[in-house]
Amino acid sequence: MIEYALKRGSPTLRIELWAWLTEILATLPPRSIPKRKLVTYLPHLYADLEYRNANVRKNAEEAIVPFMIRLGHETMAEASEELKTGSRDVVIAALDNAGASAGVVDDDTSPLLQSNDLKDQRVIDEQNQKVPKWDFTYLREEFVNLLKAQMTDANQTLLANMFDSDFQSHLKATDVLSEDLDSNRNGTVANLDLILKWFSLRFFNTKTSVLLEGLTYLRAVFTELIPREYVLSDYEASCFVPYLIPKIGDRTDTVRELLSLIKLVYPAEIFFAIMMKSLKSSQNATARAVPPRSIHKRKLVTYLPHLYADLEDRNANVRRTLYSL
Incomplete structure (x- = not known):
């Protein structure tokens, strides 16, 4: 009107x-x-x-x-x-x-994350190859720019911190997202794929403080999702889980705890398929030594070629884990 x-x-x-x-x-x-x-x-x-x-x-x-x-x-x-x-x-x-x-007007006071249905369109765009699939092995500007474009509806102050080159700004972004979680659960869920994408980029960041703060925030997010009986979509899982799994050996307790929460909102068998694909290319022996749980042993048959390959791994922990399957 x-x-x-x-x-x-x-x-x-x-x-x-x-x-x-x-x-x-x-x-x-x-x-x-x-x-x-x-x-x-x-x-x-x-x-x-x-x-x-x-x-x-x-x-x-x-x-x-x-x-x-x-x-x-x-x-x-x-x-x-x-x-x-x-x-x-x-x-x-x-x-x-x-x-x-x-005076200073760039301190945006709009909602950090809008509660909308734009996630559905992002899924369609990726399926129709209008945008590249979120899949990379090193940090590429192409995906950073893609995420920026997909987040234009978000709070501008938040975006400025998220995409700043200074890790202190990344900490600020994580802090405000944490503070916003209780009052804006719907906005968080509506933009969960974008949140997961941004934190997947942070795995390529060498600042331990950023990683730990991010994992703590995501642990809180998934803790909120579980009582809702939220089911993580394949699209959402692919934005983050493949980048989390190789980090198992870096921060074992924190990462494993987060993985345990994710498995409560995502089918275990599909989760294991993603895990095997990620670990296949992982150079982290500690990560590959983590035994797959909550998976019926019959489902492991599909992945036997990869498991057999690791029977000859130089790391004894990897070999012992496979012996116990």
């Missing part, structure tokens, strides 16, 4: 709508309006910055600050990238002026 009015409305209606939106955004709780909804208003806001009626231009310009407080300067600037050069120059100047007059 509002979008239609902004697109088709008279100058008088546009003046009233921008004044009303400015007032509403200043009074409503910061996270009460989904960020993606506000983004849909930006093309109309930018168009009205050049409207022929001076009062329309004035009210549109005054609306920039409350929009920026919720969306951040970067998001609003990115939304202007498809404008013609002259129009974009007008918009960027208005954004810069609004940012200066409002």
Whole structure:
């Protein structure tokens, strides 16, 4: 309704709508309006910055600050990238002026993670090969950029910390996600695949503190999922489990505890299939020495070629584990 009015409305209606939106955004709780909804208003806001009626231009310009407080300067600037050069120059100047007059406005106060159904579309996109499958053996910029693109609906301050090069920012991101868990369980579940993807990237990080904080947070997440009788999808599991398993030997207690929780929300037989695929290429002998539990021995037949190969492993713990199967 509002979008239609902004697109088709008279100058008088546009003046009233921008004044009303400015007032509403200043009074409503910061996270009460989904960020993606506000983004849909930006093309109309930018168009009205050049409207022929001076009062329309004035009210549109005054609306920039409350929009920026919720969306951040970067998001609003990115939304202007498809404008013609002259129009974009007008918009960027208005954004810069609004940012200066409002002080620090890039501390986004919108929900960290939106509760939505976009995960279903991400699954479809991967199945239809519109995006690459989340599968890599070393950190690649291609997948970092993919995740950024998939998380545009998230809180901008959170994103800035998640994708900063400084590990301290990664710790901040993990901290705020932990604090947000109790009050935003639905948002966490709706974005679980993205959360798991980001932490899979952290396994390529050499900072132990980041890994440990991340594993602690994920342990809390899966602890929340179990009473819900949540069933982890194959898509979600593939985003994270293959990157967790090779770490068994690095932080045995923490990783094994997390794996035990995951097995309560994911079919054990499928879990074992992923585990065998991951361990097949793992260089971590300690990880390969962990015995597969909760799997009927008949199911191991499928994986016998890989098991036989490890009977000749140089590590005695790996060999002894296989003897006990």
